[in-house]
Amino acid sequence: MKSYLLSALALVTAALLFPQPCLAQYPDNSAGFYLHVGGGPAFTEDSKITEFTGFSTGNKINYRTGFAFEGAAGYAFNPWLSTELETGWIGNEIDHIQGFTVNDTFLYNVPLMANVTLRYPIPRTIITPYIGAGAGGSVTVFATDNISNGAVTLFDPEDDAVFAYQFFAGVRFDINESMSLGVGYKYFATENSSFSYESISGGPAVKLGVPRRL
Numbered sequence: 001m002k003s004y005l006l007s008a009l010a011l012v013t014a015a016l017l018f019p020q021p022c023l024a025q026y027p028d029n030s031a032g033f034y035l036h037v038g039g040g041p042a043f044t045e046d047s048k049i050t051e052f053t054g055f056s057t058g059n060k061i062n063y064r065t066g067f068a069f070e071g072a073a074g075y076a077f078n079p080w081l082s083t084e085l086e087t088g089w090i091g092n093e094i095d096h097i098q099g100f101t102v103n104d105t106f107l108y109n110v111p112l113m114a115n116v117t118l119r120y121p122i123p124r125t126i127i128t129p130y131i132g133a134g135a136g137g138s139v140t141v142f143a144t145d146n147i148s149n150g151a152v153t154l155f156d157p158e159d160d161a162v163f164a165y166q167f168f169a170g171v172r173f174d175i176n177e178s179m180s181l182g183v184g185y186k187y188f189a190t191e192n193s194s195f196s197y198e199s200i201s202g203g204p205a206v207k208l209g210v211p212r213r214l
Helices: none
Strands: 002-006 032-042 060-063 066-076 081-097 101-119 127-148 158-176 179-191 193-197 206-210
Touching: 032 081, 066 101, 101 158, 101 179, 127 179, 127 193, 127 206, 158 193
Parallel strands: none
Antiparallel strands: 002 179, 032 066, 060 081, 066 081, 081 101, 101 127, 127 158, 158 179, 193 206
């Protein structure tokens, strides 16, 4: 089973602002290196615990609206096609887990993605729609001050590395020959994460399986 994030991300809709060099509208600058940055709210879909060693699973997880930030460096081969490497940070606080008491508990993602983007600069306008896709990996971090089901209590951060992929689309508006602003939507997905906690009392280790869906 895979868990799904939306990009910056939301399950249904998410807004991102992408200030970035604009290469597409100007013939003299139709190819070359560029940078872009973006940020926006991260809406995470409710999910369920997939693993909790020694106990039944399926407890519902509710997330609060979080925040996502991203940055990328890439190369435009022409006005229509570019590739890039992207990283960033996505974070959501867990509001509630069914059957657990939860205190200051967060789920973070730090992705590293390779993307391909297709653009269509609309002639005689400042508008450039785009679509793209990417694949790579993400470091997921489950950080908690205290999460307990009454029998087992977990605390401190644990991390996992998982496969990730994404799809995105949006539109950019040129400001000048080297800068544009835009708005977009991204769907970012990861495999399920598994976090291992060692017992401080000498008992068996506990594994917590958490789907990630934004």
